[in-house]
Amino acid sequence: MARRKVQEKRRLQILKALDACLQRKSFEKTSIKDIAREAGVNHGVLHYYFKSKEEILLNYIDYVIEDYRAQAREWMGGRDLEHSTKREFIDEVFAFVNNRITLNKSLSRIFVEIWEIALYNPAVRGKLREAYTRWVEDLGEMISRHIEDKAFARNVSIAMVAFWEGMALFSTVFPPGSLAVGDVLKGFQQRIVEIL
Amino acid sequence: MARRKVQEKRRLQILKALDACLQRKSFEKTSIKDIAREAGVNHGVLHYYFKSKEEILLNYIDYVIEDYRAQAREWMGGRDLEHSTKREFIDEVFAFVNNRITLNKSLSRIFVEIWEIALYNPAVRGKLREAYTRWVEDLGEMISRHIEDKAFARNVSIAMVAFWEGMALFSTVFPPGSLAVGDVLKGFQQRIVEIL
Amino acid sequence: MARRKVQEKRRLQILKALDACLQRKSFEKTSIKDIAREAGVNHGVLHYYFKSKEEILLNYIDYVIEDYRAQAREWMGGRDLEHSTKREFIDEVFAFVNNRITLNKSLSRIFVEIWEIALYNPAVRGKLREAYTRWVEDLGEMISRHIEDKAFARNVSIAMVAFWEGMALFSTVFPPGSLAVGDVLKGFQQRIVEIL
Amino acid sequence: MARRKVQEKRRLQILKALDACLQRKSFEKTSIKDIAREAGVNHGVLHYYFKSKEEILLNYIDYVIEDYRAQAREWMGGRDLEHSTKREFIDEVFAFVNNRITLNKSLSRIFVEIWEIALYNPAVRGKLREAYTRWVEDLGEMISRHIEDKAFARNVSIAMVAFWEGMALFSTVFPPGSLAVGDVLKGFQQRIVEIL
DNA sequence: CATGAATGAGTTTTCATTCAT
DNA sequence: GATGAATGAAAACTCATTCAT
Known part of the structure; x- marks a missing residue:
C-alpha cells in the first residue's frame, strides 16, 4: 500500500518534470537526463518506472488530459447548470x-507539441482522438439541453472546439495583444448565443 | 546561366524531398541523409546548397507558403470577384x-509540424506569424468589400482562419469520415453568409 | 568512495592515452576515437568524463605541468640546497x-604541440603563460640566494628558460647526436657559473 | 615564358594567402577554401597549381625560409662587415x-606552427633542420672572423639561435611588455660581447 | 585554364538504454 | 530500489579531392 503510494508519487513527479521541460524544449530534444534533472532524481529511475521514453510520453498525455478534464468537472460541479438560463450557461462555458x-x-x-507527435505516432494519435471526441460529446450533451436538433448540437460542438483550438494555436504564435483575440472570442460567443 | 538553373533545380529538388520526408517522419527525426536519399543525391550536396539543416527548413517553409499563396492568386485570377454577389463570393472562398x-x-x-517547430524556433515563428497575418489581411480585404465595419471584418477574418485551422487540425487526427467535417464546414459557411 | 576512485582512475587513464597518442599524431589529428582506442575504452566514455575534446586537452595540460612540477619538487626535496655552494647548486639545477x-x-x-595550440586557443595560452611564469619565478628565487641584484636574477632566469626551451626545440628537430647539444649545454652552464 | 610568369605569380599569390590565413588559424584548421578565398581565386585552382594541401605547405615553408634568408642577405649587403670592429658587428647582428x-x-x-607540423611530418622536419643548420653555419662563419676556436664559435652560434628561438617563443605566449624581453635581450647581447 | 558541383570518408557529439554494484 | 558507468548507434557537419563543362 505504502509502496504503491511511493510509486505513484514518483511517477507523478516524473510526469510533472516532463511538463516543465516541454515549456523549454520539444519532447524530441528533451533528454531522459533533462527530465531526471528537472525531477531531481537519477536518470536510471526513469527506466525503472517507465520502460522507455515513449512510455513516459504516453503516460504524460493521459495525465495532461485527465488533469484538464478534472478541472472541467470541478468547475461544473460548482455550478447549478440545471437551473441556469441558456445565456448563463453559455457564459459559463466560455468563461x-x-x-x-x-x-x-x-x-x-503542450497541445501543439502533442498534435505534432500524433502525426507520426498512432498511439498518441489515438489518445488525442479520444480526448477530442469526449470533449465534443460532453459539450454536445450540454448544448443539447438547450436545443432540439441533436445532430446540429453536435456540429456546433465540433465547430466550437475547432475554433477554440485555432485560437489557441494563434496564442502560441502571436505575442499577446497583437491579435484582437479577446474581441474575436467575444464576437464568437455572441454568435453562439444567437445560434442556440 | 546554366549554372544558375542547376542551382535552383537542385534546391527545389531538395525542398521537395523534405516535403516527401515530412509525410513520414518529423523534421527532427528526418536526417540530412534521409532527405538526400529521397532526393537521390549525395548527402554532402545538401550542405553544399544549404549551410545547415535549419536553413533547409527555413527555405522549405518559404517554399510551402509561397506555393499555396500562388495557388490562391491563381484561383482568384480565374474569377470575376468584382462582379460577384456576396453569396457567390463566399461560396468561392470557401470552395x-x-x-x-x-x-x-x-x-x-505539414503545418502542424511547422507550428510545433515554431514553438521553440523564433525564425520559424516569425515566418508563421507573417503568413497568418497576410492570410487574415487578404481575407479581411476581400470581406471588406461586402461589409461596412472594417474592424468587424478583420475580426471575422481571424475567426474564420482560426476555425479553418482547427478543422484542418482535426483532419490530421481523425480518419476521414469519422467527424461530420463536411457538414460542419457547410454549417459554418452558412453562418458566415448570415453574418456578412 | 569507490566510485570516486573509479572516476579519477578513468580520467587519468584517458589523459595518459592522449599522452601516448600525441607521440604519434597532432592533437588536431588525434580523434576522440583514437584516444579511446589507446585507452582501451568505448569512445562514449570520453564524453562521459569530459564534456568536450578541448576539455580533455585542458585537463591534460594541467596534468603534464603538474607532473613535471612534482618531479622538480621531488628532486629538490632530496638535496640540501641551503648548505650547498653556488657551484653545487648550479650543477644540480642543470642536471x-x-x-x-x-x-x-x-x-x-608535447610542449611544442601545446605551444602551437596556444597560438589559437586563449585558455591553453593562459595555462602556458602561468606555467612559464612560475618556472621563471621559482628559478629566480633560487638564483636570488646567490646574487644581490634581484632584477638581474629575474632576467637571468628568463634567459635560462628561453635558452633551455630553444635547445629543447632543437632536440625535436635534430636527430640525437647531430648537434653538439651536450657541449653547448655544458658551455652555457659554465657561462652561468661565471655570471652568478 | 609569359606562361611561366603567370604560373609563378599565381603560386606566390596562393602562398601569401596561406601566410595570411596562418595568422588566424592553424594549418590543419585552415581549409583549401579558406586559402582560396584569401587569395581571391577559385578553390579548384589550388589543386591545379599544387597537387595536395601538403604540397602547398611544403612550398610555403620554402617560401618563408627563403624570404627571411633574402632579408638577411639584403641586410648584410648593406654593411661593410669586413671592416667593422667586433663590437659593431655584434650590434648589427643583434639589431x-x-x-x-x-x-x-x-x-x-608561423615558426611555432611549422615546428609543430615538423613533429609529425618528416618532410617538414627536414626543411626545418636544413634551415636551422644553415642559420647556425652562417652565424658561426660570421663569428669565426672574430674568434680563434672554430668549434667554440659553432657552439656559441647554436646557443645564440636556441636563445633567440626561446625568446621568440615567449613573444607568442606573453603579451608584449609583460616580460622584460628588451632587457633580457640586451643583457644577452652584452654577455656575447664579453664572450667573443 | 577556370569553375563549381559532387563525393564520401571522417569528425565531434548526443543519447536512450542496459546493467553491475 | 537507486546509482552512475558504459555502450553503440546515429546525428550534423567539414573538407580534400575529383572531374565534367
Missing part, C-alpha cells in the same frame, strides 16, 4: 474554456 | 479554402 | 633541467 | 635578429 484552455498559453504549447 | 487548405490533409500535416 | 626537461624528447614534443 | 626575427611576432607564430 471556463477561454481562461483555462484557449488562452492558457502553456497548455496550448 | 478554395476547404478543398485546397482545410481538407488538404498533407498540407495540414 | 635536473637537462635530463628531465631539455633533453627529454617526448616532453619537448 | 637584425631582434627586430626582424625574435621580436617579429607574426614570424614567430
Whole structure:
C-alpha cells in the first residue's frame, strides 16, 4: 500500500518534470537526463518506472488530459447548470474554456507539441482522438439541453472546439495583444448565443 | 546561366524531398541523409546548397507558403470577384479554402509540424506569424468589400482562419469520415453568409 | 568512495592515452576515437568524463605541468640546497633541467604541440603563460640566494628558460647526436657559473 | 615564358594567402577554401597549381625560409662587415635578429606552427633542420672572423639561435611588455660581447 | 585554364538504454 | 530500489579531392 503510494508519487513527479521541460524544449530534444534533472532524481529511475521514453510520453498525455478534464468537472460541479438560463450557461462555458484552455498559453504549447507527435505516432494519435471526441460529446450533451436538433448540437460542438483550438494555436504564435483575440472570442460567443 | 538553373533545380529538388520526408517522419527525426536519399543525391550536396539543416527548413517553409499563396492568386485570377454577389463570393472562398487548405490533409500535416517547430524556433515563428497575418489581411480585404465595419471584418477574418485551422487540425487526427467535417464546414459557411 | 576512485582512475587513464597518442599524431589529428582506442575504452566514455575534446586537452595540460612540477619538487626535496655552494647548486639545477626537461624528447614534443595550440586557443595560452611564469619565478628565487641584484636574477632566469626551451626545440628537430647539444649545454652552464 | 610568369605569380599569390590565413588559424584548421578565398581565386585552382594541401605547405615553408634568408642577405649587403670592429658587428647582428626575427611576432607564430607540423611530418622536419643548420653555419662563419676556436664559435652560434628561438617563443605566449624581453635581450647581447 | 558541383570518408557529439554494484 | 558507468548507434557537419563543362 505504502509502496504503491511511493510509486505513484514518483511517477507523478516524473510526469510533472516532463511538463516543465516541454515549456523549454520539444519532447524530441528533451533528454531522459533533462527530465531526471528537472525531477531531481537519477536518470536510471526513469527506466525503472517507465520502460522507455515513449512510455513516459504516453503516460504524460493521459495525465495532461485527465488533469484538464478534472478541472472541467470541478468547475461544473460548482455550478447549478440545471437551473441556469441558456445565456448563463453559455457564459459559463466560455468563461471556463477561454481562461483555462484557449488562452492558457502553456497548455496550448503542450497541445501543439502533442498534435505534432500524433502525426507520426498512432498511439498518441489515438489518445488525442479520444480526448477530442469526449470533449465534443460532453459539450454536445450540454448544448443539447438547450436545443432540439441533436445532430446540429453536435456540429456546433465540433465547430466550437475547432475554433477554440485555432485560437489557441494563434496564442502560441502571436505575442499577446497583437491579435484582437479577446474581441474575436467575444464576437464568437455572441454568435453562439444567437445560434442556440 | 546554366549554372544558375542547376542551382535552383537542385534546391527545389531538395525542398521537395523534405516535403516527401515530412509525410513520414518529423523534421527532427528526418536526417540530412534521409532527405538526400529521397532526393537521390549525395548527402554532402545538401550542405553544399544549404549551410545547415535549419536553413533547409527555413527555405522549405518559404517554399510551402509561397506555393499555396500562388495557388490562391491563381484561383482568384480565374474569377470575376468584382462582379460577384456576396453569396457567390463566399461560396468561392470557401470552395478554395476547404478543398485546397482545410481538407488538404498533407498540407495540414505539414503545418502542424511547422507550428510545433515554431514553438521553440523564433525564425520559424516569425515566418508563421507573417503568413497568418497576410492570410487574415487578404481575407479581411476581400470581406471588406461586402461589409461596412472594417474592424468587424478583420475580426471575422481571424475567426474564420482560426476555425479553418482547427478543422484542418482535426483532419490530421481523425480518419476521414469519422467527424461530420463536411457538414460542419457547410454549417459554418452558412453562418458566415448570415453574418456578412 | 569507490566510485570516486573509479572516476579519477578513468580520467587519468584517458589523459595518459592522449599522452601516448600525441607521440604519434597532432592533437588536431588525434580523434576522440583514437584516444579511446589507446585507452582501451568505448569512445562514449570520453564524453562521459569530459564534456568536450578541448576539455580533455585542458585537463591534460594541467596534468603534464603538474607532473613535471612534482618531479622538480621531488628532486629538490632530496638535496640540501641551503648548505650547498653556488657551484653545487648550479650543477644540480642543470642536471635536473637537462635530463628531465631539455633533453627529454617526448616532453619537448608535447610542449611544442601545446605551444602551437596556444597560438589559437586563449585558455591553453593562459595555462602556458602561468606555467612559464612560475618556472621563471621559482628559478629566480633560487638564483636570488646567490646574487644581490634581484632584477638581474629575474632576467637571468628568463634567459635560462628561453635558452633551455630553444635547445629543447632543437632536440625535436635534430636527430640525437647531430648537434653538439651536450657541449653547448655544458658551455652555457659554465657561462652561468661565471655570471652568478 | 609569359606562361611561366603567370604560373609563378599565381603560386606566390596562393602562398601569401596561406601566410595570411596562418595568422588566424592553424594549418590543419585552415581549409583549401579558406586559402582560396584569401587569395581571391577559385578553390579548384589550388589543386591545379599544387597537387595536395601538403604540397602547398611544403612550398610555403620554402617560401618563408627563403624570404627571411633574402632579408638577411639584403641586410648584410648593406654593411661593410669586413671592416667593422667586433663590437659593431655584434650590434648589427643583434639589431637584425631582434627586430626582424625574435621580436617579429607574426614570424614567430608561423615558426611555432611549422615546428609543430615538423613533429609529425618528416618532410617538414627536414626543411626545418636544413634551415636551422644553415642559420647556425652562417652565424658561426660570421663569428669565426672574430674568434680563434672554430668549434667554440659553432657552439656559441647554436646557443645564440636556441636563445633567440626561446625568446621568440615567449613573444607568442606573453603579451608584449609583460616580460622584460628588451632587457633580457640586451643583457644577452652584452654577455656575447664579453664572450667573443 | 577556370569553375563549381559532387563525393564520401571522417569528425565531434548526443543519447536512450542496459546493467553491475 | 537507486546509482552512475558504459555502450553503440546515429546525428550534423567539414573538407580534400575529383572531374565534367
